[in-house]
Amino acid sequence: MPASIEFLQSITPRNFHPNPNSFSKESTRRSILFPYRSREYSIEPPRFSKNPSASFSSIHARHKGRVFVEGFDAWGVLLRSRRWAEATRIRANSSCERDSDSKAGASPEKKNTESSPPTNNKGINKPSSPPPPSSSSSSSSSSPRREKKWKGGWWKGGRWQWQPIIQAQEIGVLLLQLGIVMFAMRLLRPGVPLPGSEPRTPTTYISVPFSDFLSKINKDQVQKVEVDGVHLMFRLRSDAESAEAETGRGSRSQEAEALIRGVPPTKRIVYTTTRPGDIKTPYEKMLENQVEFGSPDKRSGGFWNSALIALFYIALLAAVLQRFPISFSQHAAGQLRNRKSAGSGGVKASEHADIVTFADVAGVDEAKEELEEIVEFLRNPDRYIRLGARPPRGVLLVGLPGTGKTLLAKAVAGEAEVPFISCSASEFVELYVGMGASRVRDLFARAKKEAPSIIFIDEIDAVAKSRDGRFRIVSNDEREQTLNQLLTEMDGFDSSSAVIVLGATNRADVLDPALRRPGRFDRVVMVETPDRFGREAILKVHVNKKELPLGDDVDLSEIASMTTGFTGADLANLVNEAALLAGRTSKVVVEKIDFILAVERSIAMASIQLSPVVTNKSNHAPFKLPNTRFLLGFGSARHSSNVWDKEMYYNSMRSTVKASLTFDHSIAESAKTQKKRHTVDPAAPDFLPFPSFEECFPKSTKEYREIVHEQSDHALKVPFRRIHLSGEDRYFDTYDTSGPQNISPRVGLPKIRTDWVDRRESLGGPRYTQMFYAKQGIVTEEMLFCAAREKLDPEFVRSEVARGRAIIPSNKKHLELEPMIIGRNFLVKVNANIGNSAVASSIEEEVHKLKWATMWGADTVMDLSTGRHIHETREWILRNSAVPVGTVPIYQALEKVNGIAENLNWEIFRDTLIEQAEQGVDYFTIHAGVLLRYIPLTAKRMTGIVSRGGSIHAKWCLAYHKENFAYEHWDDILDICNQYDVALSIGDGLRPGSIYDANDTAQFAELLTQGELTRRAWEKDVQVMNEGPGHIPMHKIPENMEKQLEWCNEAPFYTLGPLTTDIAPGYDHITSAIGAANIGALGTALLCYVTPKEHLGLPNRDDVKAGVISYKIAAHAADLAKGHPHAQAWDDALSNARFEFRWMDQFALSLDPMTAMAFHDETLPSEGAKVAHFCSMCGPKFCSMKITEDVRKYAEEHGYGTVEEAVKHGMDAMSAEFLAARKTVSGEQHGEVGGEIYVPESYAHQSRNN
Structure with missing residues (x-):
């Protein structure tokens, strides 16, 4: 069979009869895989020659009906001729364009060679007549799919296009690796036989005592001995060896016996032993027994022989590889290169069909405005050059994946009508050092040649990471040389070359500072996720592009409002998913329900059917996976009294006392109807039922005390919890923060402050803060409300607010608020932190945690959300919160710049403040005391800067070497706050994060600046409190309190803990409550709670409760220590109930009645035990109170x-x-x-x- 036919068989499906039609159809499919320049060859002895007119019909005519099923040794042919290798080398065009002049090289002489008679069997003759009609008819009967399969790069235009199956370069690499492995094996194991040599009998070496050697010599069992000093090797005679293998007895060790028995008969056994120094070798006995003996021949030079053989293999490989150049680059699928094209590998130039303009880009209007100037310069560069202006040499596009950075770059080139030269940064990185730098040079040389032009480098962080050691392990590697060349090229631009580099990344923080400096990347353009209007525009683009038939109920603005946080790529996928879902049900149009299901699928992936797992004896409600730790249906106690009915319904409002919060199976089953854990529609979260006030506090009712505000005649209803008792005192009233009850979160709390705020705004005052009115001698409704809650004189409340020693956080937009006061002369308050993250929680869960925290006594909450739907989450929290809500605005501002601190500025931060103030946030935590000069003071710390807000400001200051913009614009911040009556909590951004760092210079330097900012705020009647340290040992706590009172003029102090030790992760709510009680007794007004999950994870509902209860204990202990006039009354009431064995009153008066009752019922669950005059701790005879x-x-x-x-x-x-x-x-x-x-x-x- 001719060699050419054999080759065609290797690339043709077996049992397939080739003909022109079938090959044209098959080549269509293969053209997708091989879209490169090709050449056509005909075979003529002794080599291939180019033949553009070669037709497959000649092959078909001569070998009609033949089935190609024989094999072909392609490499045997490839290695015969250097000419063959040169002919099969495919040169990849850097622009991936087709070779238009492949036909021009044909000559008449070459055309005539086709018709020459074949020599031997290595030629293919062109037939004198075309194939008979029968062949064409048979080919037409083949299936359309098979006919279409061969139209493409393998058979095109009646010419055969040669494509080698396996590249010679790859085979060369494999051979080189094989040679290196063989060389190493010869060096390590000289005894290993070479390929093709006679196999050697395997040898097993067994070590035996020298006495065994002497015994065998005396018995004449030794055949041969090799002596090397005191080391001897010997073999036994064949009969003795077999006897040894059979018996295995004598003086041999058990190990030697096992080895001998395990040796196959085909292996040779050699014994080794060592002769003691005082015993001679028995040569006389060996001569007598005719034993062969001698010393090893050390002149064989085995090592050098092996080395020479291995070097011969390498030299042979080098000679072969000289014919086949090797490229070690990691090629993408379908990309082939040789040495001549290596400098521009991966570079693509835009074609006319790929032109994109700004009309094709939606949702990134700000970024388009930034890039308009670039387009204008590229269109009319002379307008700027004649004025001496230098164009921006580089623009860095920064944004999340899928936001459209590449599309924007193409649009810039399309609008300017200039060449668009694009490549990925990973294309510069090669195994050979210096290859990447060469490609950078070629890239910029080509761009300058085609100027004006645009170079687009995608994912530039792959090659431009910082060289300071944080992001790089090996220095002076290929990436570093490539980066150095990139810096050199960008720095050496001719100002008139009109070449602009666009780089895209989503990790601008890891880029080398030398690349980001002005003169290289002059500008940074943020490509942010689109807002609602932008998402609507993007949806319209994709719908029109796909010509999607929409149903009458589809409103793209509604779909856009459901897709907060989606990028352009997400929206494109959403449209496609909606179309797929409609297609599954055979719809003719895409309806609204399809988009809604596509949104759910995009956010939470496919629906999962869950089955409840019920534990009957652990008093748990049904448990379902995945994560349900935030959902109701789980008991907080491990055991429940058998006296009480185990069924509890949310909607039943029954007053039966329960020992633990467990819920009915049917209620837990309702959780299965919840669509997803992450909110799909922020405008309509799916809230679960919430336990009632009566279920959490048995024998308690929610009551209101009505008082009248004299200046306005407004009736104020002040809430409190009334505990009904069975002793001489019929009830006890205590402070309550739970807010109005039995109101759906969808409805929101009543707006009790509407009339109060409207009356004050009608007065037309310049400011609206509580401090402003207090200084005017006016007792506002909020002050009267707080006085009634604290059982103090309203005038005392007013005077404390006027002096700045107390604050009433009460944004005029938060109309649902029940006012409370924070100050050292009032009850110590507790704050609970809530908020979602990028990986956990949802709107429903955060509202749930808010209600749960305030139910157990949280006086304020801080929304620290950093995940999706930040704005919507805060809106739902504010509408359902009766307590003040605080935030850290820098978190949301950072989210607006995709988490890159260097991209923050005052304008973004200001807009965030106004946005949150408009929503109703009552107090801001702003780390304005983190000054540039204080940051070096943290260098010697063990834990550095642990405050998230402080670290963000510090990073920004160091990036620009400028002062904190919050400090610089402090007066502007105060103007915003006094218009909304937003209080300020000046953050402790440099607080210590460990006991080791407590009370250091950085901490106290910031506290001193807090005092300055506090006095400036008072000048504008803005209420202020100061935040304090988080990790302080007990003996250093007083110093913190003393300095704060002195430097901050007795403004309220707000502290996180502090944690008094660092050794108890999982129990930090206890270690911090110890410090909180101490610093609270010294004068702290507000304690920020710590949960058991501190430093470990996002707290769930039970963690929130544990943290609140721990800090309510600490706060009450501090109130007792300070001598608050009404603090001890609660302790006295509970102590009296305990002494009188009024168990139910004791439970009801406790901070957590459910847990107290559950612990009692664990050992004494009977009904009679609740009236017994003893507990299980002492029994009836040893109870001290019973004896008394x-x-x-x-x-x-x-x-x-x-x-x-x-x-x-x-x-x-x-x-x-x-x-x-x-x-x-x-x-x-x-x-x-x-x-x-x-x-x-x-x-x-x-x-x-x-």
Whole structure:
């Protein structure tokens, strides 16, 4: 069979009859895989020659009906001729354009060679006539799919296009690796036989004692001995060796016996031994037994022979590889290069069909405005050059993946009508050092040649990471040389060359500073995720592009409002998903429900059917996976009293006392109807039912005390919790923060402050803060409300606010607020932090945590959300919060710049402040005290800067070497706050994050600046509190409080903990509550709670409760220490109930009635135990309170006046009874015999005589 036919067989499907039609159809499919320049060849001895007119019909005519099923050794042919290798080398065009002049090289002489008669069997003759009609008819009967398969790069235009199956370069690499491996094996194992040599018998070496050697010599069992000093190697005679293998006895060790028995018969056994120094080798006995002996021949030079052989292999490979150039680059699918094209590998130039303009880009209007100037310069560069202006040499596009950075870059080139030369930064990185730098040079040389032009480098961070050691392990590597060349090229631009570099990345923070400096990348353009209008525009673009038939109910603006946070790529996928979903149900149009399901699919992936797993004896509600730790349906106690009914319904409002919060199976099943854990539509979250006030606090009711504001005649309803008791005092009233009850979160709380705010705004005052009115001598409704809650005089409240020693956070937009006061002369308050993250929680869960925290006593909450739907999450929290809500605005500002601190500026931060103030945020935490000069003071810390807000400001300051923009624009911040009555919590951005760093210079330097900012805020009547440290040992706590009172003029102090030790992760709510109680007693006004998850993860509902309860204990302990006038009344009420064994009153008066009751019921679950005068700790006979109660009854029965007198008479009576007691017959001491005292006899006689 001719070699050419054999080759065609190797690339043709087996049992397939080739003909012109079938090959043209198959080539269409293969053209997708091989869209490169090709050449046509005909085979003529002794080599291939180019033949553009070669037709496959000649092959078909000569070999008609033949089935190509034989094999072909392609490499045998490839290695025969250097000419073959040169002919099969495919040169990849850097612009990936077709070779238009492939036909021009044909000559008449070459055309005539086709018709020449074949020599031997290596030619293909062109037939004298075309194929008979029968062949064409048979080919036409083939399937359309198979006919279409061969139209493409392999057979095109009646010419065969040669494409080697395996590239010679790849085979060369494999051969080189094989040679290196063989060389190493020869060096390490010289005894290994070479390929093709006779196989050697495997040898097993067994070490034996020298005594065995002597024994075998004496028995004449040794055949051969090799002596090397004191080391001997010997073999046994064949009969002795077999006997040894059979018996395995003698003086051999057990290891040697096992080795011998495990040796196959085909292996050779050699024994080794070592001769002691004082024993001679028995040469006489060996001569007598005719044993062969001698020394090893060390002149063989095995090592050098092996090395020479291996070098010969390498030299042979080098000679072969000289014919086949090698490229070590990591080619993408379908990309082939040789050495001549390596400098521009991966570079693509735009074609006319790929032109994109700004009309094709939507949702990034700000970025388009930034790039308009670039387009204008490229269109009319002379307008700027004649004025001496230099064009921007580089523009860095920064944005999340899928925001359209590449599309924007193409649009710039399309608008300017200049060449668009694009490549990926990863294309510059090669195994050979210097290859990347060469490609950079070629890239810029080509761009300058085609100027004006645009160079677009995608994912530039792949080659331009910072060289400071944080992002690089190896220095002076290929990436670094490529980066150096890129810096050189961008720095060496001719100002008139009109070449602009556009770089795209989503990790601008890791780029080398030398690349980001002015003169290289002069500008940074943020490509942000689109807003609602931008998303609507993007949806319209994709719908029109796909010509999607929409149903009448589809409103793209509604779809856009459901896709907060989606990028352009997400929206494109959304449109495609909606079309797929409509196609599955055979719809003719895409309806609204298809888009809604596509949104759910995009956010939460496919629906998962969940099955509840019920544990019958652990008092848990049904448990379902995945994560349900935030959902209701889980008991907070491990055991429930058997007395109480286990079924509890949210909607039943039953007053039956329960020992734990467990819920009915049907209610837990309702969670299965919840669509997704992440909110699909922020405008309509799916809220779960919430436990009622009566379920959390048995024997308690929500009450209101009505008072009238004299200046406005407004009736104020001040809430409190009334605990109904069974003792002499029929009830006890306590402070309550739970807010209005039995209101759906969808409806929101009533706006009780509407009339208050409207009245004050009608006065037309210049400012609207509580401090402004307090300084004017006006007692506002909020001040009166706080005085009633604290049971203090309203005038005292006003004076404290006027002096700045107390604040009432109450944004005029937060109309649902029940006002509260924060100050050192009032009850110590507790703040609870909530908020989602990028990987956990949702709107429903955050509202749930808000309600749960305030139910158990949180006085304020801070929304620290950093994930999706930040704005919507805060809106739902504010509409359902009766307590002040605080935020850290820098978090949302950072999200607006995609988490890149260097891209922050005052304008973005200002807009964020106004946005949150308009929503109703009551106080801002702003880290304006983190100054540039303080940052170096943290260098020697163990944990550095641990505050998120502080680290963001510090990074910005260091990036621009400028002062903190919050400090510089402090007056502007105050103007915003006094228009909305937003209080300021000046953040402690440099607080210590460990005990080691406590009370250092950086911490106190920031505190001193806080004092300056506090006084400036008071000048504009803005309420201020100062934030304090987080990790302080107990002996250093007083110094913090003293300096804050002195430097900040007694403004309220707000502290995180502090944690008094760092050794208890998982229990930090306890370690911090210890410090909170201490610093609260010294004067701190607001304690920021710490949960068990601190430093470990995002807290869930149970963690929130544990943190709030821990800090309510610390706050109340501080109130007792400070001597608050009404603090001890609560303790007295509970102590009285405990002494009188009023168990239900004791539970009701506790901070957490459910947990207290559950612990009691674990050991005494019966109903009678709740009226017993003992607990399981002491039992009925050893309860100290029971004994005290008996003493009091004894005094009353005998008419003793005082308890002390009753105790004295009672002790005397008991002593007499004790001494008179006698043993019973059975020996049991029912009379408590034991009054005898053993003393010396002389002492006894002396006592009687006296």
